[in-house]
Amino acid sequence: MTEKVYRADEVYGIGRDLPLNYVQREDVDDTFVENLTRDKHVVVFGSSKQGKTSLRKNTLQDTDCVTVSCLNTMSLNDLHSSILKAIGYRIEISTTKSQSGSFKVLAKFTGKGKVPFIGELAGEAAVEGGKERDNIATTQPLELELNDVNDIIAAINEVCFSKFIVLEDFHYLPVDTQQNFCFALKSFHENSNICFIIIGVWREKGRLEYYNGDLNGRIVSIDVDEWKKNDLAQVVKKGESLLNLKFDEKFLKDLFENSYDSVHIVQEACLKLCQDSSFYDTQKELKLVGTDVNAKDLVEKIVVGQAGRYNAFITNFAEGFQKTELEMYKWLIYAVINCEISQLEKGLRRSDISEKIKQGTSKNLWHLRV
Numbered sequence: 001m002t003e004k005v006y007r008a009d010e011v012y013g014i015g016r017d018l019p020l021n022y023v024q025r026e027d028v029d030d031t032f033v034e035n036l037t038r039d040k041h042v043v044v045f046g047s048s049k050q051g052k053t054s055l056r057k058n059t060l061q062d063t064d065c066v067t068v069s070c071l072n073t074m075s076l077n078d079l080h081s082s083i084l085k086a087i088g089y090r091i092e093i094s095t096t097k098s099q100s101g102s103f104k105v106l107a108k109f110t111g112k113g114k115v116p117f118i119g120e121l122a123g124e125a126a127v128e129g130g131k132e133r134d135n136i137a138t139t140q141p142l143e144l145e146l147n148d149v150n151d152i153i154a155a156i157n158e159v160c161f162s163k164f165i166v167l168e169d170f171h172y173l174p175v176d177t178q179q180n181f182c183f184a185l186k187s188f189h190e191n192s193n194i195c196f197i198i199i200g201v202w203r204e205k206g207r208l209e210y211y212n213g214d215l216n217g218r219i220v221s222i223d224v225d226e227w228k229k230n231d232l233a234q235v236v237k238k239g240e241s242l243l244n245l246k247f248d249e250k251f252l253k254d255l256f257e258n259s260y261d262s263v264h265i266v267q268e269a270c271l272k273l274c275q276d277s278s279f280y281d282t283q284k285e286l287k288l289v290g291t292d293v294n295a296k297d298l299v300e301k302i303v304v305g306q307a308g309r310y311n312a313f314i315t316n317f318a319e320g321f322q323k324t325e326l327e328m329y330k331w332l333i334y335a336v337i338n339c340e341i342s343q344l345e346k347g348l349r350r351s352d353i354s355e356k357i358k359q360g361t362s363k364n365l366w367h368l369r370v
Helices: 028-037 051-061 077-089 149-158 173-189 209-213 229-243 250-259 263-276 295-304 307-319 330-335 341-346 350-363
Strands: 039-044 065-069 089-097 103-109 143-146 164-168 196-202 221-223 246-247 287-288
Touching: 028 039, 028 051, 028 221, 039 051, 039 173, 039 209, 051 196, 065 077, 077 089, 077 103, 077 149, 077 164, 077 173, 089 341, 103 149, 143 149, 149 173, 196 295, 209 221, 229 246, 229 250, 229 263, 246 250, 250 263, 250 295, 263 295, 307 330, 330 350
Parallel strands: 039 196, 039 221, 065 164, 164 196, 246 287
Antiparallel strands: 089 103, 103 143
């Protein structure tokens, strides 16, 4: 009998907090930890819900970093402003214009920490009971141009900031903002001790280097997508011990084979099975679960539950940006959805796409409705 009671949705499924059955992977977690001490920017990428944010939360405490959530409306100025705010600056519009014609900003640091004070507080330290205590540092406002990375670096260095800066959902940023920030990253690396942890959903390992080739050697990319069968088995096993459950071996074998190596699908399938079996928390006695349950059907229900999002993407892509005579967007998506999964995982060459389209036209599928 277990001493502590856990809820099933605290163990399995996708939640806001780090899952209790989090499993460290040698080629992911160890690589991430090793590179945090190499004074390089770290890029964590992979498919949605494959453990990118959990990797960061498992490794870093809140006191080790500040986090900025990227938005699809952010310009480079907005991103720089959000970074300064996360560090502890208050941003106000200045009356001074920059050479580009835009107004500068006044950045005043009001964050907590042992930082060198400016002005009349310089050199002072508050002492209580013989111990130095954390102060609310008040500095003279700095006049900055938000689009000038040199000003941003100067402001960060001014307060001796030394934590990691995490940029969550970097893929949400407009492409031009991503590109512009990649050029700023080189300056951050060369002119400060600040290291960024950039988290985004994509599959190309060298996306940031593609935007700025000078980032080669200055960033390290970590792919979280690969979940081996043994890793998935450890996720389930750790959850079993917390909930005092035992999943049927045949069910688990079928689940791993039909999960497409997705930890998200495995987590959701285990949670749904627990809920369907009325096991909502830790059981007083060991219970067997999953006997005579078809894992493939369960996975299909989970995937169908998310189908609306992907169907909308396919429809919107097929319509294209504008009406064209040959309806090429429709044929491009036709070629993709008519490929085997193994082909998609390896990537499609232009010749493969062309061959699929020719096959479609030969079958009189020109008026295909996607």
